Structure formats: C-alpha cells, structure tokens
Amino acid sequence: MARPITTFTGSGVEVSPDIAEQFCVRRLSACQHPLTIYFLSAIRRGRVVIMGKGRVEAFTDGVVAIIITIMVLDLKVPEGEDFSALLPQWPVFLCYVLSFINVGIYWNNLHNMFHTVQRVDGRVLWANLHLLFWLSLMPVTTAFMGENHFAAVPVAVYGFDLVMCATAYSILVIALHRQHGRTPHSPRQSAAIAREGFRSPST
Template sequence: MHKGRLEAFSDGVIAIIITIMVLEMKVPRGTDLSSLQPLLPVFLCYVLSFVYVGIYWNNHHHLFQAVKHVKGGVLWANLHLLFWLSLFPFVTGWMGENHFAPLTVALYGGVLIMAAVAYTLLVRCLLACHEADSALAKAIGPDTKGWISLAIYALGIPLACWWPWISIALYSCVAVLWLVPDRRIEKVLVS
C-alpha cells in the first residue's frame, strides 16, 4: 500500500491535537499581569506538550521519508501511536490545572512512555515490511536514544509520587534529547 494517506491522516490528527491543547488554556478575566499568574502552570505544561507533539511529528515525518510502502499492521501501529498522542491534551490540562500534583505528573509520564512504546512498535512494524538492507533498516540501527528515553520515563513515573518536579525535569530532559531531529534517516537517504 502507498504511504501517502497514512502520512496525511497523521498530520491532520497531530494538528488537531495541538489545536485542542491550546484551546484548553482559558483566557483570564483580569486585564493585569497578575491575572496571568494562575495560568503559569497550564502554560508550562502546554509548552512541554507542544514540544513533545512537535518532536513526534518531526520524527514521524523523517521516518516516513525512508518508508517505501506500508501494510495493514503499520496502519494499526500508527493508529496506536496517534491514540496515545491524542491523550496529550487531557493529561496536559489535568497536570497544569492541578499545579503538577503527583498523580497528574505520573499519569503524564504514563502517556509519554506509552507514546514512546507505540512509536517503537510502529518502527518495528515498518522494519518488518522492508528488506533487511533497506534504507529504513540502515537508518534505524540500535535506536539507543529511544531506549534511553524509555528508561528515563520508567524512572520518572514512580518518582512523581514523591518528587513530581524531578519527574518533570526528567521528562524535559528527554524532550531536549529529541529536540534536534533524528538525523539517522537523513544521513542514510543523503548517502
């Protein structure tokens, strides 16, 4: 099957996710700067989640540059990823509205780890559709950054019960780790 519809659908869903997240930020009633202060946690959560959604969109785009075709399993794996990404507006809003309460931070981490697992499964499904010597297979390699990210999420989730700010710092570190787009695919496709 051709990959074009999958890419277009994914782009649309991700655009809607970002739109929903920004619509969750309510306009304050006051007109002075102090009326913005209660929105600071909500805004910080939005920024972190916007960066995460942007990272997923960017890496999804790069990944599909090396993909030649897809099969039914890839469609389901992609929907699995989009499911977890679609939960970002909920966990972002809940965490921000409750000022980084421990349970909200843990659940946010749970959605982060599940999105990472879903992305990993998508990559594995794509690899199964392509030859062992394909550009995709060469580009993916051992995916060290992906495994490190999963480990950091796994550490951050239980830490949120006692030290939610440490968990937020860990989640932010993973975002910084991925801020520069994954260059493995670009390197393989250029050579």
C-alpha cells in the first residue's frame, strides 16, 4: 500500500515519505556520529516529525496583544472635564506611546521573520520565549518610568529592559539562521531536491 503524500510546510513542494527518506539517508549515511545514526533509525521507523511554525506565531501574537492591553490599562481616566485634567497624565501617556512603538516594532519584525522561515525546533522555541519574557516586562518598566516622571533609576531600568529585548531578538535570529542554514530558500531549489529524491540512492 502506497504511503501518503506529505507536504513540507513552506517548501512549496509535496514529496512522499519514501522520497524524503531516500534524500535524508543519502545525505546522512556518510556520517557515523551517534546522533546521526539515531536520526537515520528514526527516519526508517517513520518517527521523524517536522515542527511547523503556526503555533509559535499564534502564541507570539497572543502574548504581544496581552502586553499592549496591560500597558493601556495603566492609563487612568482624567478627573475633570477640561484639558488641565490631562496634564498629570502626560508622563504615563508618553511612556505608553514609547513602549507601544517598541512592542509594535518587535511584533512587525517577528511577523515578517516568521513569514520567511520554514520550520522551527526546540532551540527556536526557547529563544522566542526568551524574547517574550523581556517583552512581557515592558508594562512594568513602562509604568515604573511613567509614575516616577522619568527619574534616573526608572529610566535606567526601562533602558535595561530594551537592551535585553534587543539581545533576545538577536539570539532568536541566530537560532533561526542555524535552523535554516542548510535548507533551500526558493521553490526552484526545493523542486531540485524533490527531483533528486526520485533517483536511486545508489546513483
């Protein structure tokens, strides 16, 4: 009985598990590393699972939406009906605008970056969680800076959070580069790999 066709997400080509097995075996059989041998054994038993990116994108979008919601809740309703009632709120509002722009930039970059990737692994998941951890502290550091009217220590804490967000984002980019460093990035390259899989491993 023929094995079903499997679609590899983001590659733009459909190949059967037999073809994928032939291609992987040809590429990895020359290596005698224990992990490689285990991986080849898993391929032959049909236990290789490609981790998609959909759940990572959905989880990231949800966390970013919650972060923005928490930040806007720090804006209090002014007590009064004239413009003078808005003046005490200007530091908190300015901090909210600054943090909203920063979180929006990260969300936009993550959206564009994950749109181009094909798959993720455990290292990418943890790198993404590391970034979300520092982004989740943004509402706290934003309120700390706004309530204290841009005092030195709150501004320093806010700046430290921004630095750690940038560092975590760089780690995520490196993890994604490592994950996709040896994979094709165009439909033409993907089709070439699929055609090579049709050939006999002995050729």
